[in-house]
Amino acid sequence: MDKDIKVVIAADSFKGSASTIEVEEYIERGINKVSRSVTIVKVPVADGGEGxxxxxxxxxxxxxxxxxxxxxxxxxxxxxxxxxxxxxxxxxxxxxxxxxxxxxxxxxxxxxxxxxxxxxxxxxxxxxxxxxxxxxxxxxxxxxxxxxxxxxxxxxxxxxxxxxxxxxxxxxxxxxxxxxxxxxxxxxxxxxxxxxxxxxxxxxxxxxxxxxxxxxxxxxxxxxxxxxxxxxxxxxxxxxxxxxxxxxxxxxxxxxxxxxxxxxxxxxxxxIEKVLSILDIETHFRDADLVITGEGRIDAQSLYGKAPVGIARMAKKYNLPVIAIVGSSGDDLGPIYETGIDLILDIVNKPMQLAEAIANAEMLITNAGESAFRAFLLSRNAVKH
Structure with missing residues (x-):
């Protein structure tokens, strides 16, 4: 049933815990816990900083x-x-x-x-x-x-x-x-x-x-x-x-x-705009069904050239749903959602110290990847009915 679904994963690194490549692998692993017949395209991205x-x-x-x-x-x-x-x-x-x-x-x-x-x-x-x-x-x-x-x-x-x-x-x-x-x-x-x-x-x-x-x-x-x-x-x-x-x-x-x-x-x-242009990421968006992005922290600063916002703005040209998986988030996310991100998922699923979150980044990001894909399927099925 999911074989025709294409997911583009384009996430920045979680500084101090996982590189962009690792983050995307963990998200893919989470999606595969739900379905192994989904087409997944991973595009490592960065905004000019680390990675x-x-x-x-x-x-x-x-x-x-x-x-x-x-x-x-x-x-x-x-x-x-x-x-x-x-x-x-x-x-x-x-x-x-x-x-x-x-x-x-x-x-x-x-x-x-x-x-x-x-x-x-x-x-x-x-x-x-x-x-x-x-x-x-x-x-x-x-x-x-x-x-x-x-x-x-x-x-x-x-x-x-x-x-x-x-x-x-x-x-x-x-x-x-x-x-x-x-x-x-x-x-x-x-x-x-x-x-x-x-x-x-x-x-x-x-x-x-x-x-x-x-x-x-x-x-x-x-x-x-x-x-x-x-x-x-x-x-x-x-x-x-x-x-x-x-x-x-x-x-x-x-x-x-x-x-x-x-x-x-x-x-x-x-x-981020130049990196996305060099990578020609829009070619992947043209026939995609879902975009999953992310970064270590999403807040007001993310509006100024950070990867998830840049990716969301580009994905919205193709009316794609965008989910951001993040290590943590700021208090007022309204302006972030206005950029085209539809759902922000924090990987931390219970009270924990930063050191614990970093040590368990692989498991937490994988679980968030699964949750993101399940949320997408839920909304997709709701539209069908």
């Missing part, structure tokens, strides 16, 4: 590359990026400069550098790519992308003619910016930033004030970091003639957005 490389490499049948890069605190680590469509690279700055690579209570935010992200870009250029997509969520840095630029050949010198150190420490001492030695291959490559962040570089909604505290910055640190980024932005304005301080998205990833725009001529796009 973006995996989603695009798997979805586009690409390949991985592994390189040694400089981590935020200066140590060497192994990082990966993807190659899709033969000449397109997919990067995540978090692989090289991410918050997961530091201890926010012990490590120095002033030292945190995006140099490794620049090394990732350089490695992608070594592969001869003509286009680069870079997800910039989850950064540990507040250096304005200076480290990234230094890795690509840009020089930032102080009043004594010395190169400033890696990290945010020397931003306030920048006297000259020299782009004469920047990697010439950049001019032949289109770089697209995948981000849902529209914060400017400086100000109360800028990189330091909004994101500094979650990276370990105290109130006093935030003021110092803000002053340094302001000086950096003013130096760019006076020496390169680019007004970057108030540009939307410049404050993303501790100002890496600004660095990518200024030195790599990058353009910023909504991460």
């Amino acid at each position: 973006t490389v995996d989603a695009l490499v798997i979805g586009c049948k690409g390949t991985y590359r592994y390189v040694d890069v400089t981590a935020p605190q200066g140590n060497k680590i192994k990082a990966k990026f993807g190659i899709i469509h033969d000449n397109v690279a997919v990067l995540e700055m978090a692989e090289a400069s991410g918050l997961a690579l530091v201890d926010v209570e012990k490590d120095d935010i002033y030292k945190a550098t995006t140099y490794g992200t620049g090394e990732l870009i350089r490695s992608a250029l070594d592969c001869g790519v003509k286009e680069i997509y870079i997800g910039i969520g989850g950064s540990a840095t507040n250096d304005g992308g200076v480290g990234m630029a230094q890795a690509l050949g840009v020089s930032f010198k102080d009043a004594d003619g010395n190169e400033i150190p890696l990290g945010a420490t020397g931003l306030g001492n920048i006297e000259t910016i020299d782009v004469s030695e920047i990697d010439t291959r950049l001019k032949d490559v289109k770089i697209t930033v995948l981000s849902d962040v529209t914060n400017p570089l400086c100000g109360e909604k800028g990189a330091s004030y909004i994101y500094g505290p979650q990276k370990g910055a105290s109130k006093e640190d935030v003021k110092k970091l803000e002053a340094s980024l302001l000086h950096y932005g003013e130096a760019i304005q006076s020496q390169l003639g680019i007004d970057i301080i108030d540009k939307p998205g410049a404050g993303a990833a501790g100002g890496l957005g600004a660095g990518l725009m200024v030195f790599c001529d990058a353009e910023s796009y909504s991460g």
Whole structure:
């Protein structure tokens, strides 16, 4: 009876407990507990943050590359990026400069550098790519992308003619910016930033004030970091003639957005919209009966570029029912439902601590997958009668 039913599963990761691939496998397992004759299409998705490389490499049948890069605190680590469509690279700055690579209570935010992200870009250029997509969520840095630029050949010198150190420490001492030695291959490559962040570089909604505290910055640190980024932005304005301080998205990833725009001529796009476009997910929606999406938490922030909302809006072009399976949800879900999600299912089925929910994510998501499909069958049968 269910053999003609097609379900598209397109869920983001549940951070800290399950990757997008695992989440979708668990949901599929739940559906199969009800019926094994359903056609299931799994499309791993991401919004420019964690899992973006995996989603695009798997979805586009690409390949991985592994390189040694400089981590935020200066140590060497192994990082990966993807190659899709033969000449397109997919990067995540978090692989090289991410918050997961530091201890926010012990490590120095002033030292945190995006140099490794620049090394990732350089490695992608070594592969001869003509286009680069870079997800910039989850950064540990507040250096304005200076480290990234230094890795690509840009020089930032102080009043004594010395190169400033890696990290945010020397931003306030920048006297000259020299782009004469920047990697010439950049001019032949289109770089697209995948981000849902529209914060400017400086100000109360800028990189330091909004994101500094979650990276370990105290109130006093935030003021110092803000002053340094302001000086950096003013130096760019006076020496390169680019007004970057108030540009939307410049404050993303501790100002890496600004660095990518200024030195790599990058353009910023909504991460989920671009990812869904690259994956051509609409082809799966045209003959589908149900879409199941999800993420770790759904709340008011999900309205601003998160995967479930982007997927729901696209699915509604085809009048498809959309169910979101989530780790937790906010208080007011009305605006979320208005985007096209028909049902939100929390995986937590009884009072439990976060650690317990994470430890039992596989079982909880599987059970939610079963509940989602049963709810769909119930509504389908109700329409028939």
